[in-house]
Amino acid sequence: MPHLTVESRRRSELIDITAQVRDLVARNQVTEGALLLFVPHTTAGIFINENADPDVAEDILTTLSGLVPRQGAYRHGEGNSDAHIKAVLTGSSVLVPISQGRLELGTWQGIYLAEFDGPRRRRVTAAFLAPLPEVKA
Amino acid sequence: MPHLTVESRRRSELIDITAQVRDLVARNQVTEGALLLFVPHTTAGIFINENADPDVAEDILTTLSGLVPRQGAYRHGEGNSDAHIKAVLTGSSVLVPISQGRLELGTWQGIYLAEFDGPRRRRVTAAFLAPLPEVKA
Amino acid sequence: MPHLTVESRRRSELIDITAQVRDLVARNQVTEGALLLFVPHTTAGIFINENADPDVAEDILTTLSGLVPRQGAYRHGEGNSDAHIKAVLTGSSVLVPISQGRLELGTWQGIYLAEFDGPRRRRVTAAFLAPLPEVKA
Numbered sequence: 200m201p202h203l204t205v206e207s208r209r210r211s212e213l214i215d216i217t218a219q220v221r222d223l224v225a226r227n228q229v230t231e232g233a234l235l236l237f238v239p240h241t242t243a244g245i246f247i248n249e250n251a252d253p254d255v256a257e258d259i260l261t262t263l264s265g266l267v268p269r270q271g272a273y274r275h276g277e278g279n280s281d282a283h284i285k286a287v288l289t290g291s292s293v294l295v296p297i298s299q300g301r302l303e304l305g306t307w308q309g310i311y312l313a314e315f316d317g318p319r320r321r322r323v324t325a326a327f328l329a330p331l332p333e334v335k336a
Numbered sequence: 337m338p339h340l341t342v343e344s345r346r347r348s349e350l351i352d353i354t355a356q357v358r359d360l361v362a363r364n365q366v367t368e369g370a371l372l373l374f375v376p377h378t379t380a381g382i383f384i385n386e387n388a389d390p391d392v393a394e395d396i397l398t399t400l401s402g403l404v405p406r407q408g409a410y411r412h413g414e415g416n417s418d419a420h421i422k423a424v425l426t427g428s429s430v431l432v433p434i435s436q437g438r439l440e441l442g443t444w445q446g447i448y449l450a451e452f453d454g455p456r457r458r459r460v461t462a463a464f465l466a467p468l469p470e471v472k473a
Numbered sequence: 474m475p476h477l478t479v480e481s482r483r484r485s486e487l488i489d490i491t492a493q494v495r496d497l498v499a500r501n502q503v504t505e506g507a508l509l510l511f512v513p514h515t516t517a518g519i520f521i522n523e524n525a526d527p528d529v530a531e532d533i534l535t536t537l538s539g540l541v542p543r544q545g546a547y548r549h550g551e552g553n554s555d556a557h558i559k560a561v562l563t564g565s566s567v568l569v570p571i572s573q574g575r576l577e578l579g580t581w582q583g584i585y586l587a588e589f590d591g592p593r594r595r596r597v598t599a600a601f602l603a604p605l606p607e608v609k610a
Contacts, residue, residue, distance in 0.1 A: 200572045232605050233372055233463050235507055237570050239579025241523040247428045248420055249378040254411035255420050262404060262421045267536060274528035283522055283529050284536045291521045291582075292568055294429050296374050296463040298337045303461055305376030308428075324577055326507050326570040327605040331369050331464040370509055370600050384565045385557055386515040391548035392557050399541060399558045431566050433511050433600040435474045440598055442513025445565075468506050468601040 201227065201325040203236075207243075207317030211264065211282075213256040216323065217309040220295075221302060223325055230300045235326040237292045242282035242316035244289030245323065250309025263288065282315035289313045297327075338364065338462040340373075344380075344454030348401065348419075350393040353460065354446040357432075358439060360462055367437045372463040374429045379419035379453035381426030382460065387446025400425065419452035426450045434464075475501065475599040477510075481517075481591030485538065485556075487530040490597065491583040494569075495576060497599055504574045509600040511566045516556035516590035518563030519597065524583025537562065556589035563587045571601075 203219050224234060238245045249255040263285050273280035293310060296303040304310075312321060340356050361371060375382045386392040400422050410417035430447060433440040441447075449458060477493050498508060512519045523529040537559050547554035567584060570577040578584075586595060 200570060200577060229605060233465060235568055235570060237568070237577065239577065239582060241521075241529075241579065241581045246424050247378075248424055252412055252414075254413070255378075255417065258410045258412050258417040259421050259424055262408070262417075266403060266540060271536070273532045275526055275532050276528070277526075280529065280532040280536075284533050287520050287522050287533055288425060288562060290427060290564060294372055294374070294431060294568060296337060296372060296461050298463075303337060303374065303376065303463075305378065307378045308376060324570050326572075326577075328507060329466040329603040329605045331366060331466045370602060383561050384515075385561050389549055389551075391550070392515075392554065395547045395549050395554040396558050396561055399545070399554075403540060425562060427564060431509055431511070431568060433474060433509060433598050435600075440474060440511065440513065440600075442515065444515045445513060466603040468503060468603045 203323040205312045205321045205323060207314035207319055207321060210317055211260055212314045212317060213260055213311045215250050215309050216312050217250060220310055224297060224302055229297055229327050232297050232330045233328045234295050234297055235292060235328060237324040239322055239324055242279055242286055243321050244286040244313040245293050246289045246313060247293055247308050247310050249307045251307050279316045285315045340460040342449045342458045342460060344451035344456055344458060347454055348397055349451045349454060350397055350448045351451060352387050352446045353449050354387060357447055361434060361439055364464060366434055366464050369434050369467045370465045371432050371434055372429060372465060374461040376459055376461055379416055379423055380458050381423040381450040382430050383426045383450060384430055384445050384447050386444045388444050416453045422452045477597040479586050479595045479597060481588035481593055481595060484591050485534055486588045486591060487534055487585040488588060489524050489583050490586050491524060494584055498571060498576055503571055503601050506571050506604045507602045508569050508571055509566060509602060511598045513596055513598055516553055516560055517595050518560040518587040519567050520563045520587060521567055521582050521584050523581045525581050553590045559589045
């Protein structure tokens with residue numbers, strides 16, 4: 200399947216992959232449908248939010264770390280329970296409509312790989328889904 | 337692409353859009369597949385939960401505001417970091433199966449646009465996705 | 474529509490449904506596309522995370538219960554507001570790519586039905602979505 204490779208450089212980091220994703224859509228000449236981006240990892244997530252002001256990403260990361268601290272009364276012995284939980288809260292996939300060859304993201308939206316247990320090499324699997332024909336409204 | 341327009345009237349508000357969505361499915365005469373509803377905004381989300389007792393929506397909103405307070409040690413200068421973070425926690429899309437011309441929502445489920453930085457005019461983009469033929473089980 | 478039935482035995486419980494889901498994919502002889510798993514309930518969610526060490530699931534459940542306590546200043550009179558809110562935080566669906574007849578889950582990933590107000594019999598609706606043909610990259 201088509202996929203992206205992303206290298207994180209810190210334990211916790213939001214990596215803007217929007218440009219890579221747009222390039223994937225263009226290379227595959229997809230004009231209508233939807234793009235599923237799926238993270239096959241359990242300590243990283245993916246979501247869509249503002250990519251204009253980098254302070255927003257910083258606030259998201261800081262707040263998630265406040266809600267789910269790295270140290271806590273966790274049972275899992277690998278010291279990364281917080282990363283698993285943050286991955287659940289952000290989610291393992293996004294699905295974006297494609298119309299007239301373009302990802303239908305809003306003006307301020309970007310797609311972020313959310314690394315919670317890096318640095319690591321991460322993979323994002325892509326699948327293009329078919330639209331229903333003859334939609335009228 | 338087909339879309340809905342939703343007007344929020346408060347800063348933080350859950351707006352039940354289920355009736356509008358059902359109408360969209362009917363107008364497009366979709367019988368089988370799935371409906372992607374995508375929010376092209378970064379301070380609003382979308383999710384599915386109970387729409388029978390309005391107290392449930394109120395509890396969801398109050399609890400989210402407790403977890404992610406409006407005021408905090410945020411870096412983003414616009415005063416709406418909480419709205420961005422709540423949008424991440426709720427998510428930017430829902431995907432609902434359609435069968436025999438009907439949205440396959442459960443008895444108590446409704447679809448909510450989650451406004452976290454209103455009042456504003458919001459858009460929800462819709463894309464109908466094709467089912468695989470010949471599913472047998 | 475195809476669906477799975479899951480019986481929960483506790484109020485709060487993460488139930489690994491990965492084997493049932495793989496079986497569904499095999500029975501339907503799906504080779505390419507994506508599988509939507511949709512939970513038509515408002516006090517249960519679904520998500521993907523590690524299923525190797527059961528302590529991870531336990532940590533996820535405990536942390537969610539810490540963030541959204543069972544008792545609180547809730548308005549909804551049924552005593553399960555926490556379950557509704559946890560369902561919103563985890564989400565009502567997952568979408569998994571399928572390639573060469575296999576669910577494209579990562580090595581450590583499993584699919585969990587997240588029961589937050591059991592014990593109950595729960596349903597997970599499945600819809601197979603069609604891939605776009607002629608993807609090249």
